[in-house]
Amino acid sequence: MTAPLYFDDLRVGDRFSSGEHALDEAQIKAFAAQFDPQPFHLDSEAAKDSIFGGLAASGWHTAAVTMKLMVSSGLQIAGGMVGAGGELQWPRPTRPSDVLHVEMEVLGLRPSSSRPDRGMATLRSETKNQHGEVLQVLTSKMVLPRRT
């Protein structure tokens, strides 16, 4: 498929993948200092005694990096990638040594009943590390323009 993609270009089952993003302690601590200032995201020593047993990225950091990877992935949507919401799971913590990538699959497609120029896609995005471990599952609703 060639970008940019419209609602009408997608089929249920279509898959897309992203490039990679390597995390490190500095990125994890910088995000946490601004948005999620808790010891297990900020301080490697304090994190050892926490529920995570070591420094872990904020789930919202994993989500933000996932978005960065999706925006630059093979799924280039006409007019941009716009989500109306979604469901998030973080089955395991994201660690400083993790290299993230995202695998996406189109789960559903529904034309808008009120707006004939738009449709809604349900997209499942799995964020994995270099060991194939799933760090985040996001099932999102995306608004896409239709070809007119």
Add this chain to the structure above:
Amino acid sequence: MTAPLYFDDLRVGDRFSSGEHALDEAQIKAFAAQFDPQPFHLDSEAAKDSIFGGLAASGWHTAAVTMKLMVSSGLQIAGGMVGAGGELQWPRPTRPSDVLHVEMEVLGLRPSSSRPDRGMATLRSETKNQHGEVLQVLTSKMVLPRRT
């Protein structure tokens, strides 16, 4: 209630509120440049012709600011605020002039069957601007320690 709070301290219907966070163009563009580099989050002129009709924050930015406000709110959980996931909705865009605050309510409480020292709380968090408009609804599952 006095912090820190354990699973056993919470009741369904308990409400908490956060302080405020004032957004601006610079914050919106800085977050977008790092995590969601799309024209409607980066460029006020380009945003006018987009689905948003003007500069809007990345939904993930709204989510990250929401977490910052929750972490410093009246809901101070023993061991920290740890989410296993949740459901997100962005009913309207977050704008550069918005001042955000978060209103939280405990929707459900369930002791862990496998871990007697933990419980799970379902929390609804509404992120509103200074006009009371709801920008984000997050229903999240939080892991809390039990009093032993």
